[in-house]
Amino acid sequence: MKFFCPKCHWEMPADVVQCSHCGYDLNRWQRLDYDQKLIQALSHNEVNTRMRAARLLGLRRIRNAIPELQKQFLFSQDPYFQAEVMEALFDIDKEAAKIFFRQTLTGKESVILERTWEQQLRKN
Numbered sequence: 001m002k003f004f005c006p007k008c009h010w011e012m013p014a015d016v017v018q019c020s021h022c023g024y025d026l027n028r029w030q031r032l033d034y035d036q037k038l039i040q041a042l043s044h045n046e047v048n049t050r051m052r053a054a055r056l057l058g059l060r061r062i063r064n065a066i067p068e069l070q071k072q073f074l075f076s077q078d079p080y081f082q083a084e085v086m087e088a089l090f091d092i093d094k095e096a097a098k099i100f101f102r103q104t105l106t107g108k109e110s111v112i113l114e115r116t117w118e119q120q121l122r123k124n
């Protein structure tokens with residue numbers, strides 16, 4: 001099993017208390033609650049970890065995660081991860097997500113979003 005620094009995601013041995021790359025104190029990580037760990041995992045260097053974190057934050061409807069999810073959406077170049085983040089943002093707060101994506105997406109993408117949104121509303 002590989003271990004990574006929760007802050008800079010440098011690979012490291014399992015038995016250290018401090019990251020040799022960025023100096024992060026791993027005892028601080030131990031004290032974070034589960035949702036805070038999920039929020040940090042959104043910037044993990046393994047794509048499956050990022051995807052799972054976004055999915056779980058959405059399912060758990062963690063409002064504190066909204067700013068980091070929005071940041072990751074803007075930052076990412078990976079459309080699959082962006083789609084997962086988008087779904088999580090809609091799961092957490094539909095109205096806030098709609099406002100964010102209206103401001104963020106332009107042209108063709110905004111048309112796709114509006115159509116999807118209208119179809120979702122009709123289903124529910």
Ligand SMILES: [Zn+2]
Pocket residue numbers: 005006007008009010019020021022023024
């Ligand atoms: Zn580090």
